[in-house]
Amino acid sequence: MPDSPAIASSGAATAVETAHAAAHPDYLRHHFESVEQQADTTNFAMWLFLLTEVMFFGGLFMAYLIMRNWYYPAFVEASHHLSIFWGTTNTAVLITSSFTMAMGVWCAETRRKKGLLLSLILTFCLGLVFLCIKGIEWHAEWVQHHVPGLHYSVESFVNPASDPEIYAEYHDRALSPAMALRTEMYFFLYFAMTGMHALHMIVGISILGFMILRARAGSYTNGHVTFVENVGLYWHFVDIIWIFLFPLLYLVSRHG
Amino acid sequence: MSTSTIVRLPDQSTARIPRMNFLSRENGLLSWLLTSDHKRIAILYLISITFFFFVGGALAGLIRLELLTPQSDLMATDTYNKVFTMHGLIMIFFFLVPSVPATIGNFVLPMMVGAKDLALPKINLLSWYLYIVAGGLMLYTMAVGGVDTGWTFTTPLSTHYLNTHVISAGLAVFVAGFSSIFTGLNFIVTIHKMRCPGMTWFRLPLFVWAHYAASLLMVLGTPVLAITLVLVVLERTVHIGVFDPALGGDPLLFQHLFWFYSHPAVYIMILPGMGVISEVISTFSRKRVFGYTAVAFSSVAIAVFGFFVWAHHMFIMGISNYAALVFSLLTMLVAVPSAIKIFNWSFTLYKGSITFETPMLYAIGFLGLFTIGGMTGVFLGTAGTDIHLTETYFVVAHFHFVMVGGMLMAFLAGIHFWWPKITGRMYPEKISQLAAVVTFIGFNLTFFPQFILGMLGMPRRYASYPPEFQILNVFSTAGATVLGVGYLLPVLYLTWSLKYGKIAGNNPWQATGLEWQTQSPPLTENFTRIPIMDHEAYDYEWLENQQQKEVASA
Numbered sequence: 001m002p003d004s005p006a007i008a009s010s011g012a013a014t015a016v017e018t019a020h021a022a023a024h025p026d027y028l029r030h031h032f033e034s035v036e037q038q039a040d041t042t043n044f045a046m047w048l049f050l051l052t053e054v055m056f057f058g059g060l061f062m063a064y065l066i067m068r069n070w071y072y073p074a075f076v077e078a079s080h081h082l083s084i085f086w087g088t089t090n091t092a093v094l095i096t097s098s099f100t101m102a103m104g105v106w107c108a109e110t111r112r113k114k115g116l117l118l119s120l121i122l123t124f125c126l127g128l129v130f131l132c133i134k135g136i137e138w139h140a141e142w143v144q145h146h147v148p149g150l151h152y153s154v155e156s157f158v159n160p161a162s163d164p165e166i167y168a169e170y171h172d173r174a175l176s177p178a179m180a181l182r183t184e185m186y187f188f189l190y191f192a193m194t195g196m197h198a199l200h201m202i203v204g205i206s207i208l209g210f211m212i213l214r215a216r217a218g219s220y221t222n223g224h225v226t227f228v229e230n231v232g233l234y235w236h237f238v239d240i241i242w243i244f245l246f247p248l249l250y251l252v253s254r255h256g
Numbered sequence: 257m258s259t260s261t262i263v264r265l266p267d268q269s270t271a272r273i274p275r276m277n278f279l280s281r282e283n284g285l286l287s288w289l290l291t292s293d294h295k296r297i298a299i300l301y302l303i304s305i306t307f308f309f310f311v312g313g314a315l316a317g318l319i320r321l322e323l324l325t326p327q328s329d330l331m332a333t334d335t336y337n338k339v340f341t342m343h344g345l346i347m348i349f350f351f352l353v354p355s356v357p358a359t360i361g362n363f364v365l366p367m368m369v370g371a372k373d374l375a376l377p378k379i380n381l382l383s384w385y386l387y388i389v390a391g392g393l394m395l396y397t398m399a400v401g402g403v404d405t406g407w408t409f410t411t412p413l414s415t416h417y418l419n420t421h422v423i424s425a426g427l428a429v430f431v432a433g434f435s436s437i438f439t440g441l442n443f444i445v446t447i448h449k450m451r452c453p454g455m456t457w458f459r460l461p462l463f464v465w466a467h468y469a470a471s472l473l474m475v476l477g478t479p480v481l482a483i484t485l486v487l488v489v490l491e492r493t494v495h496i497g498v499f500d501p502a503l504g505g506d507p508l509l510f511q512h513l514f515w516f517y518s519h520p521a522v523y524i525m526i527l528p529g530m531g532v533i534s535e536v537i538s539t540f541s542r543k544r545v546f547g548y549t550a551v552a553f554s555s556v557a558i559a560v561f562g563f564f565v566w567a568h569h570m571f572i573m574g575i576s577n578y579a580a581l582v583f584s585l586l587t588m589l590v591a592v593p594s595a596i597k598i599f600n601w602s603f604t605l606y607k608g609s610i611t612f613e614t615p616m617l618y619a620i621g622f623l624g625l626f627t628i629g630g631m632t633g634v635f636l637g638t639a640g641t642d643i644h645l646t647e648t649y650f651v652v653a654h655f656h657f658v659m660v661g662g663m664l665m666a667f668l669a670g671i672h673f674w675w676p677k678i679t680g681r682m683y684p685e686k687i688s689q690l691a692a693v694v695t696f697i698g699f700n701l702t703f704f705p706q707f708i709l710g711m712l713g714m715p716r717r718y719a720s721y722p723p724e725f726q727i728l729n730v731f732s733t734a735g736a737t738v739l740g741v742g743y744l745l746p747v748l749y750l751t752w753s754l755k756y757g758k759i760a761g762n763n764p765w766q767a768t769g770l771e772w773q774t775q776s777p778p779l780t781e782n783f784t785r786i787p788i789m790d791h792e793a794y795d796y797e798w799l800e801n802q803q804q805k806e807v808a809s810a
Contacts, residue, residue, distance in 0.1 A: 031373035031450075033786070041375045041449040048441050052479045059483035059513055063498045066509060149494030182504050188496040192487070 027224040039226045046230040050237045053200075057241055060196065064189045064248065067182075073175060074182035077157055079252040080170045081146060082190075083137060087250040090133045091242065097126035098239045101232050108228040111221045116228075120212045123235065127205040134198055141187070148188040154180040190249055197245060200238045207231055260611045262540065262766050265682065271759035273680045277777040292377035293780055298363035299678070300384050301354060302671075306747070308350035308391060313743065315343035320702075320736040323729045328719035336719035337404035338420065342397075344407030345425060349432045350391055352663055353521065356528035357474075358383070358439055360670045361467050363678060365443060367771035367778065368461050370452025370787040375445040379438050386435035393428035397421045406717060408518070411499035411510040415491040422492055426485045433478045433485075436524070440474025443467050452770075454789035458552070461769050461793050462545055465552040466531025469559035473520040473527075476563070481517035484510065511573055515566035523562040525659060526626075527555055529666030530597055533619050536669050537601050539767040540616035541608025544794035547600040554593035554600075561590045571642045580639045587637030594630050598623065613765075614685065617692035618669035625661025625699065629654060632707065647717075650710025656703045668695070668746060675750065676764045680776045681757030687749050695742030701735025768799050 025035065032038040068075045104119030138147075144163075145153035156163045157180040160172040175183070211231065214220065220228045265271075278295045288296060318339050322330040331339065366374050374380050397403055403425040405414040414422050447460070447468050488510070491497040497505040538545045545551055567575055567583040575583075601623060610616070632654040635641050645651060675683050705728040714725050721729070763772040774783050791798040 029377075030781075031371065031375075031377065037449065041445055044449060045376055045379075045441060045445045048444060048475060052437055052441070052475050055476055056479035056483050059480045059487075062513070063487065063509060066506065067498060067504075070506075071504065148496040184496055185498065185504050188490075188494065189498070192490060196486075 025222075025224070027222075035224075039229075042226045042230060043233075046233050050233060053237060057193075057196070060189070060193050061244070061248075064193065067185050067189060068248075068252070071179065071182035071185060074157070074179050075186045076253040077160070077170075077172045077175060078146075078183040078186035078190075079250060080166055080172060081141070081144060081156060081163070082250050083140065084250055086133050086137050087246055090130055091246050093126050093130050093133065094239050094242050097123050097130070098236050100126065101235045105225070105228050105232045108220045108225040111223070113215070113218065113221045116221055117212065117215050120208055120215055124205060124208040124212060127201055127208065131198060131201055131205070134194065138191075138194075146183075146187050148184045148191065152184050152187070154183060157183050193245055193249065197238065197241055200241070204231070204235050204238055207234075261613065262542070262609075262611050263613065263682075263685075263764050264761070264766060265758055265764055266761040268758055271761065273759060273777070274775045274779075276779060277680070277775065278780045279777050281780050290381075292373070292381055294362050294366050294374045294377065294380060295678075295778065295780075297380050297384050298359050298361075301358040301362060301387070304384075304387060304391065305351050305354055305359060308346050309743075311395075312343055312346035312351055313740065315339050315346065317736065317740065319343060320733040322719055323721070324733045326721050326723045326726050331719070333719045334404060337406075337717070338402035340717060341404050341406050342394075342402050345403075345429065346394060347659075348407055348521070348525075349429050350387075350394065352525040352659055353432075353436055354387060354439070355525075355663065355667045356532060356670060357443065357467060357470060358387070360532065360667075360674055361443065361463075361528055362439070364674055364769070364771045365464060365467055366446060366450065367774070367782050368464050368769055369447060369450055370455050370770050370783070370789060371446060371450035372781045372783070372786075374442045375450050376438075376442050380442055383435045383438035383442070386431050386438070390428045390430075390432035390435060393424055393431065397424040397428060400424075408514065409485070409488055409510075411488065411491070411507050412497070412501065412505075415488055415497055416500055416502070423489050426489050430482050430485045430489075433482045436474050437478045440471035440478075443471040444475065447471075452787050452789055456789075458549065459789050459791075459793050460552075461531075462534035462548065462551050462555070463528075463531035463769075466527045466534070466555045469555035470524050470527035472556075472559050473524045473562060477517040477520040477524070480513055481521075484513040484517070508570070508573060508575070511570050512566070515569045516563075519566040519569060520559075520562045522655070522658065523558050525663050526666075527558060529622070529663040529670075530555065532666045532670035532673070533601060533622050534597075535767070535769065536615045536619040536673050537604050538794045539673070539765050540613060540619070541605050541610045542766075542796055543604050543608040544792070544796070545600065546603035546606075547596070548793065550596050551600050554596040557593040558590060561586065561593065565590055565637075568637050568639075568642070571639050572646055584637055584639040584642075588634060591630065591634050591637075598627055598630075612689070613672075614683070614688040614692050615669045615673035617689055618665045618672065618695075621692065621696045621699075622662055622665040622669065625657050625665060625696075629657030629659075629662055632657065645710055647715055648710035649706040649714045649716055652716050653703045653706035653710060656706070661699055661703070665695070665699075668692070671746070671750070673765070674771075675753070676760030677771060677776045677778070679754055679757070680760055681753050682760050682764060683746075683753045683757060684749050687745065691742055691745035691749075694738060694745065698735050698738030698740075698742045702732050702739050703735070705729070705731045705735075766796075766799060768794050768796060 028035055028038060032041070100119045100122040104116055104123060107115035107119055141147055144156065145151055146156075154177070156166070157175045158177060160167050160174055166172070208231070211220070211228070278293055288300065291297060318331070319336070322328065322336055322339075328336060362374070362380065366372070400421055403420045403422055405418060405420070405422060409422070409426065447464060451460075487498055491499055491505075495503075497503045499505045499507055499510040501507055534545050534551060565583060565587045567579055568587045571580050632650070636645060636651060636654055672683060672688060675681075709725055709728050712725065714721050760776050762775055765772070770787050770789070771778075773787070
């Protein structure tokens with residue numbers, strides 16, 4: 001029995017097949033009709049994936065904002081123990097990395113192999129620098145006994161003068177013992193949020209590493225740039241998360 | 257009933273299963289484990305969810321056995337807690353959520369839109385592997401002693417007071433969630449970008465619309481559950497809690513975040529089932545679904561409204577009266593699109609040429625049971641009556657009517673409906689009709705008494721109850737046995753039919769969907785040529801014309 005003839009009028013089908021044979025590069029997956037459809041589809045999928053990421057981080061932001069509203073004094077004083085210097089530096093590092101990533105996408109689109117390699121390596125390194133700085137900060141919190149659940153101490157908050165440098169800068173008042181306990185909540189959320197962000201950075205850096213190897217072999221500069229574009233979208237997204245984290249976590253009392 | 261069949265099979269003496277098809281193309285275990293063919297992945301899913309269905313079903317059997325007598329005698333009370341928790345977790349996350357989308361949806365959705373595969377075949381396979389990892393974690397949890405928080409992971413019970421395996425169970429659900437996200441994402445992208453020429457949005461079968469709506473919920477809701485479970489796991493390991501009131505946290509925040517996913521999740525579970533019902537009712541009454549556009553948009557409306565009703569799970573948890581009022585009203589709003597569907601299906605039946613093949617029997621069962629389940633949902637959405645009925649067997653009966661009476665019936669309807677397409681062979685008709693009837697009777701016997709028990713005030717989640725409730729519980733347990741038979745039968749005869757079933761041919765039901773216009777089982781590429789959609793969905797005249805042309809040319 002023949003296939004139902006309704007499925008394709010033969011004229012149109014031939015047209016489709018000719019177009020098929022004309023442009024069939026090896027990166028075109030079997031189930032797509034054209035390179036444009038493939039690029040469109042994977043791009044759309046990436047945007048959708050980022051949407052799920054927004055919802056994922058959204059839960060954390062929600063929890064943070066509620067707790068910050070409830071325990072505002074504790075969150076203010078706890079945030080004073082973060083280093084705005086390192087935070088700002090890291091923000092700059094990340095924004096720069098987004099720039100180099102965008103350069104990478106542009107180089108791939110315009111088939112500049114050297115430029116692509118350079119951009120990817122720069123992005124890769126800037127990502128590592130970000131993580132190192134984050135590591136320095138986490139180490140400082142460990143030293144100050146501000147890692148929740150392990151060996152947390154409220155000393156800096158019931159007795160602010162015990163930390164002369166920060167006291168000199170902010171003149172924080174001593175919190176009541178009950179409120180001082182809530183600083184642990186701040187640091188819990190701080191570690192959860194920056195940790196989750198760092199995890200996304202590690203994933204991004206690993207993918208970049210993989211891309212550098214592929215790019216050296218000549219991938220991405222052959223006209224098939226979807227993968228670079230999508231990784232770029234991911235990288236910018238992780239960047240944007242940090243853009244929100246930085247003021248929320250570091251600049252709690254720095255408004256108006 | 258003598259002439260009442262639409263089944264048209266090819267001449268059995270000459271008919272053969274097509275030599276080239278997606279099953280015969282490659283052989284060996286690896287060709288399955290590394291496949292990116294949506295049809296093969298659907299079959300992998302079908303086998304895995306059937307396994308978990310019977311694990312969850314066995315646990316349900318244990319629950320019903322325990323409740324046969326008023327005292328807690330079959331098992332200790334904390335064992336009972338673990339049994340109902342594992343039953344809930346397995347049935348929800350490992351059967352109901354993936355049931356129709358990951359099996360039937362995976363198999364037929366790309367064909368319905370006229371595509372060769374889902375947009376992201378490898379992500380599709382990844383989704384199955386995530387499911388298996390999650391399932392393994394869940395079985396591990398069960399093997400080392402289970403978890404007894406209830407499937408809702410209620411804090412601070414789950415984070416502070418219990419010494420069962422909350423972490424591994426939470427991680428299992430976390431991973432299963434990503435499996436579900438990837439399925440939903442794949443469907444949305446496929447429906448947007450992979451439709452064949454001529455396949456406009458309003459020519460899509462309603463099955464596709466229903467899956468689109470359910471996928472939106474999967475993509476937007478599941479990540480919130482994921483992060484909530486991360487926080488629960490962190491709270492349990494680090495002992496700092498955003499959810500534990502003793503540490504300054506807010507248990508209500510957990511409820512909000514949890515139900516923000518878990519209420520839409522019930523629509524993730526039911527919407528694909530509704531899609532199946534649209535296809536089946538149209539095919540077996542030989543009519544276009546009445547009010548196609550209304551049914552299509554009602555799916556989307558359910559998805560949208562579904563995101564704004566979650567706090568009706570929290571009426572007795574200390575949310576404000578105004579919140580209760582607003583959420584109560586919004587909840588009733590969901591009844592509107594659901595009713596639109598029920599009415600439109602009923603109007604489709606009106607003056608249709610109805611035949612009663614097995615899928616149709618299941619679908620009619622769905623109509624009745626889902627209506628009861630949905631209406632009792634309105635009782636529970638009403639804040640006043642909810643305060644009396646919540647945490648009683650009324651709630652248990654309500655969601656089992658929707659989930660088991662609705663979704664499971666729809667799943668079985670779909671499995672029977674597309675079985676000839678999937679395997680190329682028919683299941684035996686008489687015994688499967690019997691199974692459909694047995695399921696319906698068993699279901700009502702099991703769950704209807706639970707409405708009465710709930711009205712009388714029997715609380716859920718207890719191993720013992722006052723002796724005056726025993727008679728209804730005996731009915732319920734007896735019904736569960738019948739229901740068990742109803743579910744075992746299809747496994748037996750469907751397996752039998754793989755070898756001995758009649759050859760089905762391309763389109764045994766004379767259905768209109770594109771998936772029926774190609775061979776069964778389909779080719780790996782689904783179609784020999786990319787189809788061009790030149791007619792509306794459910795256009796039976798078009799189909800008749802096609803067949804006449806075929807006869808003329810042959």
